[in-house]
Structure formats: C-alpha cells, structure tokens
Amino acid sequence: MSAQYDQLGEKLTNWDVLPVRSEYLEGHTFFKALGSVKGRTVLDLACGDGLYTRQLKARGASRVVGVDISEEMIRSARRHEEEQPLGIEYHVSDVADMAPLGTFDCVTAVYLLHYAQSPEHLLRMCRNIHAHLKPGGSFVTYAFNPGFSARGPNSTRYGITMLDFPESPRDGQAISAELHTKSPFTIHFSYWSQGTHERTLREAGFHTLTWMRPECSPEGVVRAGREFWQDYLDNPHAVALRCER
Numbered sequence: 681m682s683a684q685y686d687q688l689g690e691k692l693t694n695w696d697v698l699p700v701r702s703e704y705l706e707g708h709t710f711f712k713a714l715g716s717v718k719g720r721t722v723l724d725l726a727c728g729d730g731l732y733t734r735q736l737k738a739r740g741a742s743r744v745v746g747v748d749i750s751e752e753m754i755r756s757a758r759r760h761e762e763e764q765p766l767g768i769e770y771h772v773s774d775v776a777d778m779a780p781l782g783t784f785d786c787v788t789a790v791y792l793l794h795y796a797q798s799p800e801h802l803l804r805m806c807r808n809i810h811a812h813l814k815p816g817g818s819f820v821t822y823a824f825n826p827g828f829s830a831r832g833p834n835s836t837r838y839g840i841t842m843l844d845f846p847e848s849p850r851d852g853q854a855i856s857a858e859l860h861t862k863s864p865f866t867i868h869f870s871y872w873s874q875g876t877h878e879r880t881l882r883e884a885g886f887h888t889l890t891w892m893r894p895e896c897s898p899e900g901v902v903r904a905g906r907e908f909w910q911d912y913l914d915n916p917h918a919v920a921l922r923c924e925r
C-alpha cells in the first residue's frame with residue numbers, strides 16, 4: 681500500500697496547493713500542536729519530499745532527520761537538499777522497521793499512522809517512534825480523522841473527497857480518497873479508530889494523548905473568510921495528535 685507514493689511522481693507535485701494542505705489550516709494546526717522546535721532535535725517520519733522537514737529546520741531545529749518508505753519521495757527530498765542545503769539527512773525505511781537513528785526531542789509525522797496495514801504494523805510503528813524519543817520527548821502527528829463522518833460535509837471543495845466512506849468504519853477497513861489536483865489521483869489507506877490509536881500508542885509506552893481538531897489561522901480567515909472553511913472544520917478529514925513519552 682505504501683509503495684503507492686513511488687508511482688505518483690509528477691501528480692504529487694501540485695497537491696501542496698490544495699486548500700486542505702494550506703499553511704493556514706494544516707500547517708497552522710500541526711505547528712500549533714508541536715510548539716517551538718528552536719534548538720531541538722526532530723525526526724520527521726513519512727516526510728515525503730520534505731515539505732515539513734524543511735520547515736522544521738527553518739523554524740530553528742538544531743538537527744532534522746527525515747524518513748520515508750518511498751525511494752521516489754526521498755530522492756525528491758534529497759534533490760531539494762542538494763539545491764538548497766539545509767543540513768537535513770534523509771533515509772528510506774518503513775517506520776515499523778526503521779534501524780536506530782538516535783534519540784530526538786520530537787518525532788513528527790504528517791500523514792503516517794493510517795498507512796499501517798494491520799494492528800501489528802501500527803504497533804511496530806508506534807514502538808519504533810517511542811524508541812526514537814528522549815525521555816520527556818513528544819510525538820506529534822497529523823493524520824486521518826478517526827471521527828470523520830460519512831454524513832458530514834465531504835471535503836471536495838477543499839481538494840479531497842473520501843470515496844464511498846462507510847457509515848461505521850471498522851478497524852483496518854480500506855479507505856480511498858481522491859485528490860483534486862490538476863491531474864487528480866486516488867490514495868488508499870486503512871481506517872483506525874480513536875480507541876485503537878490510543879490503545880496502541882499507550883501499549884508502545886506513550887502517556888497523555890491530546891487530540892486537536894484543525895483550526896484556521898487568523899490569516900486564513902482574512903484570506904478566504906470564516907464561511908469558506910466552516911464545512912471543512914465541521915468534518916475535517918485529518919486531525920492532530922500529540923503524545924508524550
């Protein structure tokens with residue numbers, strides 16, 4: 681399922697412009713959940729082509745390492761690094777099987793946990809994330825919203841449509857979403873309930889789990905108006921989750 685990102689190539693290049701990926705919404709919520717990274721070490725998992733990895737460095741993190749299962753995504757991230765060196769190190773690996781890379785103040789992951797293919801895969805991911813954190817460190821993720829409702833507004837006007845989303849999704853159920861970029865494409869992932877996320881993260885050793893619904897920044901309200909964002913905020917496709925080690 682994860683090798684799908686190797687095939688997407690060009691199609692991914694313009695998905696960052698979708699409203700759903702906006703700095704006013706996704707970026708704002710993710711960085712609010714994360715807090716300051718100035719002088720801190722950060723491991724960015726499922727880093728893709730390094731969109732957030734580079735921002736973490738720009739926000740003053742002292743050491744940033746990116747990991748992604750897709751060779752294609754890491755090739756693209758390394759190309760950025762060659763063109764504008766920031767001192768970021770990138771590795772290709774499934775988070776569940778990641779060899780030790782040291783311990784970090786923070787581990788981040790924007791869109792990772794819903795790519796776990798089984799409860800066992802999810803647990804191995806969470807254990808490995810825990811193992812890469814210093815005591816007292818935090819894992820901050822932004823991922824598919826376990827509370828997304830088939831009855832609520834779909835996110836089509838924001839750039840993503842959940843396809844045939846079930847009324848009562850089961851753990852591990854296959855979910856597909858269409859991304860409305862210039863060349864639309866479909867992504868596939870698995871549904872994990874809030875309870876399964878929480879049980880698995882606690883079993884991996886995390887405590888104090890805090891969910892955060894997306895918020896729109898004041899700049900986003902000025903740009904597009906509160907009404908524009910409201911349907912999305914009523915039924916967001918993704919949420920932030922902060923977990924303390």
Ligand SMILES: C[S@@+](CC[C@H](N)C(=O)[O-])C[C@H]1O[C@@H](n2cnc3c(N)ncnc32)[C@H](O)[C@@H]1O
Nearest residue numbers: 682685726727728748749750774775790791795
């Ligand atoms: C939606 S993209 C997000 C990329 C990046 N975080 C961003 O926000 O631009 C999801 C990424 O997760 C990666 N991925 C999926 N399963 C993974 C796994 N088991 N281990 C590491 N990366 C994984 C994919 O290759 C893809 O690059």
